[in-house]
Amino acid sequence: MQIIGSFVSPYVRKVLACLELKQLTYEVDPITPFFGNDEFSRLSPLRRIPVLIDGDVTISDSSVICAYLDDAYPQRPLLPQGAAPRARARWLEEYADTRLGDLLVWGLFYQRVVRPLVWKEPADEQRVQQTLSEKLPRALDYLEGELPASGFLCGNLGLADVAIASFFRNAAYAGVEVDAARWPVTAGFIGRALDHPVFRKLAKYEAVQLRTDVAGRRQALLDAGAKLTAQTYGQREPRRGMMRL
Ligand SMILES: N[C@@H](CCC(=O)N[C@@H](CS)C(=O)NCC(=O)O)C(=O)O
Numbered sequence: 001m002q003i004i005g006s007f008v009s010p011y012v013r014k015v016l017a018c019l020e021l022k023q024l025t026y027e028v029d030p031i032t033p034f035f036g037n038d039e040f041s042r043l044s045p046l047r048r049i050p051v052l053i054d055g056d057v058t059i060s061d062s063s064v065i066c067a068y069l070d071d072a073y074p075q076r077p078l079l080p081q082g083a084a085p086r087a088r089a090r091w092l093e094e095y096a097d098t099r100l101g102d103l104l105v106w107g108l109f110y111q112r113v114v115r116p117l118v119w120k121e122p123a124d125e126q127r128v129q130q131t132l133s134e135k136l137p138r139a140l141d142y143l144e145g146e147l148p149a150s151g152f153l154c155g156n157l158g159l160a161d162v163a164i165a166s167f168f169r170n171a172a173y174a175g176v177e178v179d180a181a182r183w184p185v186t187a188g189f190i191g192r193a194l195d196h197p198v199f200r201k202l203a204k205y206e207a208v209q210l211r212t213d214v215a216g217r218r219q220a221l222l223d224a225g226a227k228l229t230a231q232t233y234g235q236r237e238p239r240r241g242m243m244r245l
Helices: 010-021 038-043 062-072 083-119 125-146 159-173 184-194 197-211 214-223
Strands: 002-004 027-029 051-054 057-060
Touching: 002 010, 010 062, 010 083, 010 159, 010 197, 038 051, 051 062, 057 062, 062 083, 083 125, 083 159, 125 184, 159 184, 159 197, 184 197, 197 214
Parallel strands: 002 027
Antiparallel strands: 002 051, 051 057
């Protein structure tokens, strides 16, 4: 199986963590979406990552990919048993992908990390401050009532836990941590999840991805032990796609 996508994308991290939890073997083509070539546009019509290639199956969208993984490889399921717990897990995954994505990726990580690194332009600090002071606190109030004070949402680390925790890694890369005095349950949960061996393994490659440029990245990731595809759908220059700002 191949995954096209940067190790620092929360959506890619979610899929990689699920592959790890299911103990499936995979290789990564570690491109950022903006560096995708024409073939990437064909494989990912919205020019977004992750993309999964499994034999003759090609799928975009992290949620669809994770659902495919559970259907095609049912061992070590990512969702709990029972209609209601499964629906709740799927809702929390959706909440993470949409609301936390808007706040933690587009409001923080894109501003403070992607804009300077990829586009050589400054962050929109006004948007960052509005995210931090108004929008994010409301999301954290919600999570504080939903997350468990110990363990994970459905026993072992599963899809909903992975989806939620993954976005907070990007918040940390943007210099933002959850205030444990105000949201102790959420802060504890995020700390526990990101300390899981699956996330710790991926963090090694993320560190390499963040400190290298396109030219030197492949070799540095291989040196760190990442399993990469022989082929890349990346190119040397970024191009603005359909990204949401
Ligand atoms: N709903 C998609 C969202 C994926 C997504 O937005 N990925 C970002 C990277 S973190 C991307 O590719 N952005 C490029 C763009 O929007 O142009 C999923 O769950 O996979």
